[in-house]
Amino acid sequence: MTDRSTGHDRVVAxxxxxxxxxxxxxxxxxxxxxxxxxxxxxxxxxxxxxRVVVLEAGHRLGGKVASGExxxxxxxxxxxxxxxxxxxxxxxxxxxxxxxxxxxPAASTAAVWSRGKMRGLPRGxxxxxxTDLDAVEQGGIVSAEGVNRxxxxxxxxxxxxxxxxxxxxxxxxxxxxxxxxxxxxxRARLGDETVDRLVDPLLGGINAGxxxxxxxxxxxxxxxxxxxxxxDVIAPLAATLPAASGSAAPSSPFYGLRGGLSRLIDACxxxxxxxxxxxxxxxxxxxxxxxxxxxxxxxxQAALAVDGIVLAVPGYAGSELTKDCxxxxxxTLGEIAYASVAVVTLAFRTEALSLPSRxxxxxxxxxxxxxxxxxxxxxxxxxxxxxxxxxxxxxxxxRFGDARIDDLxxxxxxxxxxxxxxxxxxxxxxPFACKVTRYERSFPQYQPGHRSRVAAMAKALYAKPGLALxxxxxxxxxxxxxxxxxxxxxxxxxxxxxx
Numbered sequence: 001m002t003d004r005s006t007g008h009d010r011v012v013a014x015x016x017x018x019x020x021x022x023x024x025x026x027x028x029x030x031x032x033x034x035x036x037x038x039x040x041x042x043x044x045x046x047x048x049x050x051r052v053v054v055l056e057a058g059h060r061l062g063g064k065v066a067s068g069e070x071x072x073x074x075x076x077x078x079x080x081x082x083x084x085x086x087x088x089x090x091x092x093x094x095x096x097x098x099x100x101x102x103x104x105p106a107a108s109t110a111a112v113w114s115r116g117k118m119r120g121l122p123r124g125x126x127x128x129x130x131t132d133l134d135a136v137e138q139g140g141i142v143s144a145e146g147v148n149r150x151x152x153x154x155x156x157x158x159x160x161x162x163x164x165x166x167x168x169x170x171x172x173x174x175x176x177x178x179x180x181x182x183x184x185x186x187r188a189r190l191g192d193e194t195v196d197r198l199v200d201p202l203l204g205g206i207n208a209g210x211x212x213x214x215x216x217x218x219x220x221x222x223x224x225x226x227x228x229x230x231x232d233v234i235a236p237l238a239a240t241l242p243a244a245s246g247s248a249a250p251s252s253p254f255y256g257l258r259g260g261l262s263r264l265i266d267a268c269x270x271x272x273x274x275x276x277x278x279x280x281x282x283x284x285x286x287x288x289x290x291x292x293x294x295x296x297x298x299x300x301q302a303a304l305a306v307d308g309i310v311l312a313v314p315g316y317a318g319s320e321l322t323k324d325c326x327x328x329x330x331x332t333l334g335e336i337a338y339a340s341v342a343v344v345t346l347a348f349r350t351e352a353l354s355l356p357s358r359x360x361x362x363x364x365x366x367x368x369x370x371x372x373x374x375x376x377x378x379x380x381x382x383x384x385x386x387x388x389x390x391x392x393x394x395x396x397x398x399r400f401g402d403a404r405i406d407d408l409x410x411x412x413x414x415x416x417x418x419x420x421x422x423x424x425x426x427x428x429x430x431p432f433a434c435k436v437t438r439y440e441r442s443f444p445q446y447q448p449g450h451r452s453r454v455a456a457m458a459k460a461l462y463a464k465p466g467l468a469l470x471x472x473x474x475x476x477x478x479x480x481x482x483x484x485x486x487x488x489x490x491x492x493x494x495x496x497x498x499x
Contacts, residue, residue, distance in 0.1 A: 009049035009050070010049060010050040010051065010307045010308065010497050011050070011051045011053070011304075011305065011306045011307055012028055012050055012051070012052055012053070012306055012307060012308040012309065012310070012493060012497070013052075013053050013054075013055055013285075013295075013297060013304060013306045013308075013309050013310075014028070014052065014053070014054045014055070014309075014310045014312060015055050015285050015297075015309060015310070015311050015312060015313055015321070016055075016056065016057075016063075016311065016312035016313040016470075016471065017054050017055075017056030017058075017061040017062070017063070017279065017281065017312075018061075018062060018063025018064070018065070018312060018471065018482065019062065019063060019065055019264075019265065019268075019479055019482045019483060019486070020063075020312040020470040020471040020472070020482040020483070020485055020486040020489075021054060021056070021310065021312035021470065021471075021486060022054070022061065022062075022265065022268045022269065022272065022486070023035075023088075023092075023268075023470075023482070023483040023484075023485075023486030023487050023490075024310040024312060024468075024470050024486035024487065024489050024490040024493075025052050025054050025272055025277050025279075025310075025486075025490070026268070026271070026272065026275075026486075026487070026490075027486070027487045027490035027491060027494070028050055028052045028277075028310070028490045028493065028494065029050070029052045029272060029275040029276065029277050030050075030275065031271065031272075031275055032095065033487045033491075034087075034088045034091035034092045034095060034483065034487070035086075035088040035091075035483060035484040035487045035488070036086070036087065036088070036484075037484060037487070037488055037491075038487050038488070038491055050494075050497070051276075051278070052272075052276075052277045052278070053277075053278045053279075053280065053304065053306070054272070054277060054278070054279045054280065055280050055283045055284075055285055055297070055299065055304075056279070056280065056281045056282075056283060057282070057283065057284035057285070057313075058281065058282070059281055059282050060281065061265055061269060061279070061281065062078075062262055062265035063078075063442075064078040064079060064439055064442055065078050065079060065261050065262060065264070065265055065479065066078040066262060066437065067259075067260025067261060067262035067263070068345075068435065068437075070345055070347050070392065070433055070434075070435050071347040071387070071390050071432070071433045072387065072390075073347075073385065073386070073387045073390060073392070074259055074260050074385070075260070075345055075378060075385055075392055075394075075435075076256075076260055076261060076378065076382075076385065076394070077343060077345060077435065077437045078261070078343070078437070078439070079261060079478075079479060080256050080261070080376070080378070080381070080382065080394075081105065081254040081255060081256045082254065082255060082256075082261075082478055082479040082480055083253055083254060083478055083480060084252075084253055084254065084255055085253060085480075086478070086480035086481060086484060087480070088480045088483040088484050088487075089255075089264075089479045089480040089483055090102065090255055090480075092264065092268070092483060093255075093257060093264055096264070096267040096268060096271060097267065098257060098263060098264065098267060101257055101258040101259060101263070102255045102256075102257060102258075103255065103256055103257070103258050103382070103384065104251065104252035104254060104255060104256075105252060105254055105256065105360055105381045105382065106380065106381060106382065106383055107357065107358060107359060107360045107377075107380055107381055108252060108360070109121050109358075109359060109360065110359055110360050110361050110362060110363055110374075111356070111359045111361070111362045111363070112141050112197070112198065112201060112362065112363045112364075112365065113362050113363070113364045113365070113368060113370075113424050114140070114141040114142075114197045114198075114365060114368075115140065115141070115143065115197075117140075118356065118359070118362050118424065118425070119139050119140050119141045120139060120358070120359065121139070121141075121202075122135035122136045122138070122139040122141070123135045124238070124241065125198075125202070126222070126223060126226075126237045126240065126241070127202060127203045127206075127220050127222075127223060128198060128199045128200070128201070128202025128203040128204075129186065129190075129199055129203065129223060129233065129237055130150065130190075130194065130198060130199075130234065131234050131237050131238035131241060132238075133147055133150055133151055133234070136150070136194070136198065141197050141198050142193055142194050142197050142198055143193060145193070146191060146193030146194055146197070147194070149190070149191035149193065149194070150189075150190045150191050150194045150234075152191075153189045153190055153232045153233055153234050153235075154232050154234065154235060156188075156189065156231075156232075157231070158188060158189070158231045159231065160229060160230065160231055161185065161227050161228055161229070161230060161231070162228060162229075163217075163228050164179060165179065165180050165185070166179075166180070166185065166216045166217050166223075166224035166225075166227055166228060167179045167215040167216050167217025167218055167224055167448065167449075167450070167451055168217040168221065168224050168225065168228065168451070178448060178449065179215060179217070179448040179449050179452075180448065181211065181212055181213060181214055181215070181216075181447075181448050182203065182211040182212075182214040182215070182216040182219065182220070183195060183200075183210070183211035183212030183213075183214065184212070185216060185227070185233075186199055186211060186233060189231075189232060189233040189234075190233060190234075195211060196365055196366070196367040197365050197367065199211060200365060200366060200367075201363040201364065201365040201366070201373075201374075202363065203219070203220060203223075204366070204399075205363060205373065205374065205399070206219060206220075206477065207219065207339070207443045207444065207445065207446065207477045208339040208340075208341050208373070208398060208399045208400060208443040209339060209399060209400040209443070209445050209446075210366060210399065210400060210401065213400065213401070213445060213447050213448075214445075214446060214447065214448075215446045215447060215448045215449065215450045215451070217450075217451055218446035218450040218451060218475045219446045222240070223237065226239070226240050256382055258384045259384070261479070283299055283300075283301065284299070284300060285297050285298070285299055285321060286298045286299065286300055287321065287324070288309065288321050288322060288324075288325050289324065289325055290325050291305060293307070293466075294306055294307045294308070294466065295307075295308070295309055295325070295466065295467070297309075307466060307497055308466040308467070308468070308493045308496060308497055309466065309467050309468070309493075310468045310469075310470055310486070310489045310490060310493055311467065311468070311469050311470070312469075312470040312471045312486060312489070313471065314338060314441060314442070314444070314471075314473065315333040315334065315335075315336035315338070315444060315473045316333070316334060316336070316338065316441065318330070318333045318469070318473070319331070319333035319334035325464075326460055326461075326464050326467065328456070328459075328460040328463075329457055329460035329461060329464075329469075332453050332456045332457050332460065333457065333473065335453060336444050336445065336450075336453065336473060337400065337444070337445040337447065338400075338441040338442065338443060338444055338445065339398060339399055339400035339401075339441075339442075339443040339445060340398050340403070340405065340406065340438070340439065340440045340441055340442065340443075341396060341397070341398040341399075341405075341438075341439045341442065341443060342396070342397050342398050342405045342413060342436065342437070342438045342439070343394055343395070343396050343436070343437045343438075343439070344394070344395045344396075344397075344413065344414045344417045344418070344434055344435070344436050344437075345378075345392060345393075345394045345395075345434065345435045345437070346392065346393045346394070346395065346414075346418065346421075346431035346433075346434045347390050347391075347392055347431055347432055347433040347434065348390070348391050348392070348393065348427075348429055348430075348431050348432070349389060349390065349391075349429065349432060350379075350386070350387075350388075350389055350390060350391045351389070352428075352429035353391050353393075353427065353429055354426075354427075355377045355379075355380055355391070355393075355425070355427075356377075356425075357377075357380050359377070359380075360376060360377060360380065360381040361374060361375045361376035361377050361381070361393075361394075362374065362375050362424060362425065364424065366399065366402070370420055370424075371397050371404055371405070371416050371417060371420060372395055372396070372397055372417050372420045372421065372424070373396050373397055373398065373399055374395075374396045375393055375394065375395045375396070375421055375424070375425065376393065376394045376396075377391075377393055378391075378392040378393060378394050379391040379392050379393075393421065393425075393427075393431075395417040395418070395420075395421050397413070397417055400443070400445050405438075410436040413436060414434050414436055418430070418431060418434070443472075443477065444472050444473050444477065446475055450475060451475070454474055454475060457469060457474075465496040466493065466496050466497070467493075468489035468490070468492045468493045468496075469489060470482075470485045470486040470488070470489035470490075471485055471486070472485075
């Protein structure tokens with residue numbers, strides 16, 4: 001039976017109830033956009049005549065944005081902060097009345113476990129890439145020999161990097177057929193040790209990947225742009241840093257939300273409901289078929305006829321859904337690899353726990369061979385996430401190319417990570433409660449050539465008006481980037497429907 005209401009000129013579906021899908025639903029419903037691309041607003045006449053249905057396969061909304069409770073205290077089980085450089089997430093929080101609960105982290109930097117101990121990050125990093133080698137040498141993350149190798153950056157000969165090399169342009173007619181990975185570029189200039197111990201745990205850890213399989217232009221476009229026209233790395237990146245001054249330290253580039261980022265999801269859903277958006281959880285879409293001038297979605301409950309779709313799901317899921325109706329899009333989506341991550345949140349008695357409060361946590365380089373990739377001192381970083389007698393630590397594991405977490409049950413995984421945490425952070429006390437959260441195939445890998453894949457997807461979508469794509473699959477993994485992608489997709493769909 002076809003489910004289609006009357007009283008609306010258009011029916012659109014958003015497939016996927018993560019933050020990208022919810023952001024798309026807001027714009028489709030005529031609510032004020034928050035991203036810089038669309039913040040000037042526009043004609044909402046089409047949106048006002050549109051019925052919007054959000055279809056989420058899982059039992060909850062928000063995707064990787066997940067807050068929960070452990071030992072009677074709200075804690076973050078997914079991302080705990082967002083970057084303010086893209087203002088969309090901050091704007092959305094303020095628009096939804098959450099502005100007074102935006103809070104910067106109490107500590108501003110992390111440590112790295114390297115060469116047998118925790119060591120603070122040196123000054124002058126650009127997403128993990130050093131610009132001050134004296135500071136790197138003083139910090140001890142990299143050995144003196146490794147620092148001396150990195151100092152050759154300005155002296156070594158090598159090719160001048162063009163836009164295609166770093167993943168920001170089209171290949172030259174007589175040039176290489178493949179974009180160079182971030183690891184290939186940075187290792188040639190800085191040496192293996194600096195990349196393995198300093199760059200990879202930060203730059204590679206952004207999306208649970210590694211620099212050797214990463215497109216610099218997609219994962220770190222600000223670095224890629226700075227390197228165009230240069231052989232070296234350090235001097236061009238140093239030129240992008242603000243000049244030192246005697247003024248007070250700048251405010252944090254990050255914000256969290258007191259009570260948990262799931263409050264953003266809840267407030268967004270409440271606003272959507274008030275705007276008449278229909279939200280269905282536990283409603284997987286099984287197939288998408290072209291149907292006249294629109295689409296027919298088979299949901300397992302009833303067929304839903306729609307005029308337009310925003311697809312806000314992982315690449316592999318989108319590939320399966322579009323393999324029959326848009327095979328060119330499906331093929332490209334299916335090429336995108338994903339990493340799985342597990343998060344173990346631990347509750348300790350505060351009186352028995354001693355943590356280095358000058359750091360927010362510790363990163364563990366791949367080269368160390370540990371299961372653990374990072375730990376966050378939640379109660380240090382976010383004082384609101386701490387009870388009077390309880391402190392919390394979150395330990396992460398899983399990265400692209402390392403599937404050991406898949407072979408461990410929750411209990412064994414928690415035991416292994418607790419043991420490594422004890423050794424690395426010197427925590428002798430055992431947790432009295434823990435919670436394991438898994439995010440399977442949830443972190444897209446922006447491998448060399450990703451921008452070409454995005455261009456191919458855009459070409460396939462151009463030939464199919466009424467279908468738009470949103471989410472981290474396009475190249476931005478943070479909450480602000482996902483919000484922006486959702487709004488841009490909704491705007492494109494609205495334009496299609498208004499033709």
